Amino acid sequence: MQSLEDIKAKIKDALPGLDCVIGWERGWSPLHGTPLFMRSPEDVDRLTWGPFNVGNPATYLTGFKGKKVGVVVKGCDSRSVVQLLQEKLVKREDVVVFGMPCEGVVDLTKVARKVGDIALVNAAVRAGGTLSVTTPEGMVEIPWEEVAADKCLSCQYPNALVSDHFAGEPLPPAMGRDPAAEQLAALEAMAPAELFAHWAKVMERCIRCYACRNACPMCVCRDHCIAQTRDPHWLTQEDSTREKLMFQMIHALHLAGRCTECGECQRSCPVDIPILALRRKLNAVVKDLFDYQAGVDPQAVPPLFTFQVEEAKINERGW
Amino acid sequence: METAKFLPESSLEAWLAELASSGELIVPRREGDAVVFGPYDPNVPLELSRDATAPPKSVVFPACEELLRYTYVKDAEDISKTGMSVEEVTPACGAVVFGARPCGARGFTVYDRVFDAEGMRDPYYAARRAATAFVTLACREAGSACFCHWVGSGPADPQGSDVLLTPVPGGYVAEAVTEKGAALLASPLMAPAGKHAGEAKAVRAKAMESLDTAQDVSPAREALLAAFDDMDFWNRMSAKCISCGACTYLCPTCYCFNITDEAQGNGGTRLRSWDNCMSFQFTLEASGHNPRPTKAHRLKNRVGHKFSYYPGIHGGVVACCGCGRCIRSCPAGVDIREIVLAAMERATAKPQE
Numbered sequence: 001m002q003s004l005e006d007i008k009a010k011i012k013d014a015l016p017g018l019d020c021v022i023g024w025e026r027g028w029s030p031l032h033g034t035p036l037f038m039r040s041p042e043d044v045d046r047l048t049w050g051p052f053n054v055g056n057p058a059t060y061l062t063g064f065k066g067k068k069v070g071v072v073v074k075g076c077d078s079r080s081v082v083q084l085l086q087e088k089l090v091k092r093e094d095v096v097v098f099g100m101p102c103e104g105v106v107d108l109t110k111v112a113r114k115v116g117d118i119a120l121v122n123a124a125v126r127a128g129g130t131l132s133v134t135t136p137e138g139m140v141e142i143p144w145e146e147v148a149a150d151k152c153l154s155c156q157y158p159n160a161l162v163s164d165h166f167a168g169e170p171l172p173p174a175m176g177r178d179p180a181a182e183q184l185a186a187l188e189a190m191a192p193a194e195l196f197a198h199w200a201k202v203m204e205r206c207i208r209c210y211a212c213r214n215a216c217p218m219c220v221c222r223d224h225c226i227a228q229t230r231d232p233h234w235l236t237q238e239d240s241t242r243e244k245l246m247f248q249m250i251h252a253l254h255l256a257g258r259c260t261e262c263g264e265c266q267r268s269c270p271v272d273i274p275i276l277a278l279r280r281k282l283n284a285v286v287k288d289l290f291d292y293q294a295g296v297d298p299q300a301v302p303p304l305f306t307f308q309v310e311e312a313k314i315n316e317r318g319w
Numbered sequence: 320m321e322t323a324k325f326l327p328e329s330s331l332e333a334w335l336a337e338l339a340s341s342g343e344l345i346v347p348r349r350e351g352d353a354v355v356f357g358p359y360d361p362n363v364p365l366e367l368s369r370d371a372t373a374p375p376k377s378v379v380f381p382a383c384e385e386l387l388r389y390t391y392v393k394d395a396e397d398i399s400k401t402g403m404s405v406e407e408v409t410p411a412c413g414a415v416v417f418g419a420r421p422c423g424a425r426g427f428t429v430y431d432r433v434f435d436a437e438g439m440r441d442p443y444y445a446a447r448r449a450a451t452a453f454v455t456l457a458c459r460e461a462g463s464a465c466f467c468h469w470v471g472s473g474p475a476d477p478q479g480s481d482v483l484l485t486p487v488p489g490g491y492v493a494e495a496v497t498e499k500g501a502a503l504l505a506s507p508l509m510a511p512a513g514k515h516a517g518e519a520k521a522v523r524a525k526a527m528e529s530l531d532t533a534q535d536v537s538p539a540r541e542a543l544l545a546a547f548d549d550m551d552f553w554n555r556m557s558a559k560c561i562s563c564g565a566c567t568y569l570c571p572t573c574y575c576f577n578i579t580d581e582a583q584g585n586g587g588t589r590l591r592s593w594d595n596c597m598s599f600q601f602t603l604e605a606s607g608h609n610p611r612p613t614k615a616h617r618l619k620n621r622v623g624h625k626f627s628y629y630p631g632i633h634g635g636v637v638a639c640c641g642c643g644r645c646i647r648s649c650p651a652g653v654d655i656r657e658i659v660l661a662a663m664e665r666a667t668a669k670p671q672e
Contacts, residue, residue, distance in 0.1 A: 020558075027652035029463045034652030035559035055651060059561065109352045117369035119462030119647055136460060205355050207373060207382065207568045208593075214563035215650045222562075223599035230600060236581045237592040239383035268650030270565045271372055272352035 003100050003168030004049045007072065010165040011044050014070055014096055021070030021098070022060055024053040030124040031108060031133070035060070038070075047072070051126045054105045054149070056080055056262045059217040061090050068094050074102040075157035079260035079295030080217040082162055086295075086302060087258070089220055099160025101171040104144070104152030106131065109272055111147050115140055145176060151263055154178040162298060180261075184280050199245055205271045206244040212275055213251060215268035218258045226250060252278040257286040257303045260295035289313050322501065323512035323519070327490040330508040335359055335417065337506055338454075343414040345378050347371040356416070367418055367456060372648060374423040374571040375416045379447045380430065382568075383592040384410065386443065386578070390586035408588075410443050412450035415503065422467050422642035424453040425479035426571025429629070429638045433574060443591070452499045455480040456491075459522060461530040464643030466656055468533040472641055474526035485519035492519035536626060536637060539659045542666035543627035546619075552665060553615040556622075556658045559651040560597075562614040566645035566653070567595035567621065572638050575601070596620045622658050 011021050020037045025046040027034030033052035038044045057071050058080035073081060081097060084090040106126075112118050115133050123134035129144045145153060153176035160166060187195060210227065213219045226234050227247050236243055251265070252275075259279040266276040286292055290303035290313070310316075326334060338344045344359040347366050354371040356378065357363070385408040394400035416424070427448065434444035458465075458474035467473055477483050481500030484491040492515050495501035512519070546552050567573040577594035581587050594601055597618070602611045611617050629638035639655070646654050 028646050028654050032652050034654075037555075037558040060559075112352065117462060119369070119464050119643070120460060122463070202351060205350050205353060205373075207565075209564040209568045209595075211561070211563035211565040211650050214561040228598060228600050230603070233579065237383060237577060237579045237590055238581065239381075239592065264650070268561075268563070268565070270353075270569055270648035271350075271355060274351070 001049065004047070006167035007049075007098050007100055007165065008044050008047055010167065011038060011047070011070060011072070011098060012041050014165075015039070015041070015044070017068065018070045018096060019064060019067040021072065021096070022057040023047045023072035023098075024049075024055070024057070026052070029119065029121055031106065031111060031118055031121050049100055051104060051106045051131070051148075052124070054108070054267065056215075056217055056264050058084065058262075059215060059264065061095060061217070062220050062222075064094075066094075068096070070096040070098060072098045072100075073160050073163070074105070075099075075155065075159050075161065076102075076151060076260065076262050078160035078162055079157060080262055081295075082298050083218060083258060083260050083295035083302075085162070085298050086300060087218075087305070092298075097160060097163045097165070099163035099166045101168045102152075102155075102158050103171065104148045104155065104158075104174070106147055107149040107267075109267075111142070114142050114147065149263060149267075150179040150183075151261060154180075157296070161296060180276075180280055183274075183277055184284065187277055187281070199248075200241045202273050203241050203244045203248065206241075206248075206273055207271060208239060208244060208247070209270065211268040211270060212248075212265035215264040216251075216255070217262065217264065218255055218260070219251070248275055248278060251275075252282055255279055256282040257290065257292060258294050259283055322495050322504070323516050324493045324504050324509035325487075325490055325512045325515045326484070326493050326509055329490075331491070332361065334506055334508050335365075336361065337508065338415050338417065338503070345375060345414050345416045347375075347418045356419075359417070365418065370420045370423070370458075370462075370642070370644075371418075372644070373569055374426060374642065374644065375419045375453075376423075376426060376571055378414050378416050379427060379451050380434075380444060380574060380593075383590055384408075384443060386589045386591050388586065388588050389580075410446050412446050414450070415452045415454060417454045419453060419455050420458055420642065421455045421474065421476040421478075421480055421483065422472060422640040423571050424455045425472055425476055425640045426642075427453075428479045429572040429636070429640070430574050432633050432636070452481040452497075452503060453479065454482040454484060454493075454500070454503065457483060457485045457523060458526050459486060460526060462643060462647070464646040464654075465530065465641065466533075466643060467641035468527075468530050469536050469656070470637045470639050470641040474530070475523040485522055487515050487518040487522060490515070492516060534656075534660065536659055536663075537635065538663050538666065539626040540630050540635070541627075542662040543623045543659075545666050546662050547623070549665070550615060552662075553619045554613075556661060557613075557615040557618040557653075560614050560618050560653050561651050562597050562599075562617060563650065564593075564595035564597050565648050565650065566655075567597060568593055569644040569648050571640050571642055571644070572625065596624070618653075618658075622655060622662070625655075626659050 020039045023036045024033040025036035056077045058077050120135050125132050131142045131147050133140050155174040158171040292303050339359045345356050346359045348357050348363045349366045354366045355373045356375040388406045390404050392402045434441040477496040481497045483494050495504050575594045576591050603609045625639040
């Protein structure tokens with residue numbers, strides 16, 4: 001791929017001035033891309049681009065405070081970079097952004113639904129509208145829209161929203177269906193008791209590992225998260241469904257108006273709890289109240305970073 | 320084994336019903352898109368086609384358990400004095416765990432040396448362990464994250480199992496590994512293994528063949544100690560780690576815990592819950608000092624504990640069962656095999672350090 005070679009050349013040029021450049025390389029299976037921290041030209045040669053570059057490298061940026069780093073981004077990842085810039089968690093002069101047009105990434109949970117144990121997959125190739133996956137039982141050809149991440153089907157930002165180096169022809173927004181909206185509509189149609197029962201049921205299998213938190217590019221408290229504080233001991237260590245759901249509520253509220261819906265929380269959940277819907281709901285509320293979408297405009301001020309005595313859409317004295 | 324039996328596929332449900340009728344039966348079930356262990360329910364389909372995301376360790380070592388309950392009691396004679404009444408909580412015991420892979424059960428042999436050794440017996444763990452039986456299912460095929468053969472195990476390793484099942488055409492060959500297991504095979508549903516014993520052998524041989532060449536990880540013990548102060552090495556190894564606890568919580572051999580008093584009004588409970596070395600609080604001292612301030616220090620501990628420190632005090636036994644869950648479920652794709660091999664390679668490259 002020419003654009004991959006172009007971006008590699010640009011990274012090699014920039015490397016001497018940077019601590020590292022974060023991208024992806026092939027992981028432990030043909031379906032798994034894994035973060036790559038490029039520090040030498042040989043590292044850059046391992047850079048990959050394509051449907052298996054699933055993780056969001058922006059998650060690592062706040063860990064490099066005070067250093068200059070580069071980051072290779074998909075359009076959705078660039079929204080996290082924008083949001084981090086807006087919140088002044090990352091300085092623009094400290095990050096060099098490399099972008100390429102993104103044709104979507106795979107949702108491994110969906111692949112597992114089609115082929116079973118993805119640890120047995122020994123080859124995986126995307127060619128246009130098809131993902132071909134080979135297991136010991138043979139090759140399965142799956143239409144791309146059945147295994148693409150939900151966010152990719154209706155992606156409005158396939159090209160980086162902010163970039164210092166961009167290689168390739170920009171792509172138009174995706175025009176597919178929006179499974180996220182469908183899921184949200186289904187949840188909103190539930191009666192409160194039914195909705196609560198739904199969340200209680202799915203949270204039963206949560207192992208409180210906090211992968212959802214640590215994978216989130218906007219979860220920046222990290223080592224000082226309320227969930228594990230000792231003094232005061234805000235949250236009990238009980239593993240009841242109630243406590244697990246409580247943590248998810250805290251997580252979701254801390255992301256109101258900040259979440260860029262990259263989906264890392266849900267993707268990282270080892271037991272596949274569909275927690276992204278909680279963030280989507282709050283984002284929908286923020287969009288409705290403040291007409292604000294996180295991570296699309298580096299100049300915008302997130303609604304929870306401002307205060308107005310009279311909010312246009314909040315009727316404070318009306319009740 | 321002489322005592323091998325055959326359980327036809329058609330009798331599996333009947334056997335599970337039989338096991339469930341005499342006590343708690345825990346099986347791998349599909350919940351959403353995950354496979355997790357839970358109580359047997361004929362209405363919830365079993366999932367035996369792939370290894371469970373979470374191992375069955377909580378059956379013996381719960382994610383959270385009450386150790387005791389306490390209440391502050393005012394002295395009726397002198398209200399300036401407060402006493403305390405403490406009630407010990409005895410664990411409810413006894414379960415049969417069906418359908419774990421051998422690696423998931425073998426993990427407990429790592430726990431036993433810590434929690435159930437002479438002079439160091441954890442009564443909660445020991446009670447549960449003694450009352451739990453594991454009926455495991457040998458693997459037909461190795462996955463690309465599996466490395467049980469690196470740590471002295473294999474797809475049909477009986478260590479830690481009470482009954483080992485091998486899938487063969489039409490059913491399972493069942494072999495008792497322990498007396499506890501032999502009792503479970505007394506069921507009238509079990510037929511003599513006959514020709515199926517040979518089929519089981521073939522299945523196992525094929526599974527062994529599907530594994531790659533085993534690496535000798537015994538040099539890791541010294542190599543990891545030699546790399547202890549090389550923070551440049553650990554920073555590189557941990558770069559993509561996001562320092563969550565998924566690897567440890569899903570690990571059949573990770574056993575670290577935290578103890579917290581959960582107070583409510585005049586009393587409370589003392590809980591023991593899973594902790595993990597990826598967490599900042601894990602080594603946070605009361606002074607505020609933390610000897611493992613970064614994710615690099617923490618991942619060093621995880622790898623070092625399994626492949627160096629534990630083997631160092633337990634006769635060379637590696638505290639890893641090679642199930643690969645830490646690799647498969649890592650959100651960032653951290654591969655513990657790469658780290659162990661890199662440490663060994665580093666030691667060979669710089670032997671004089």
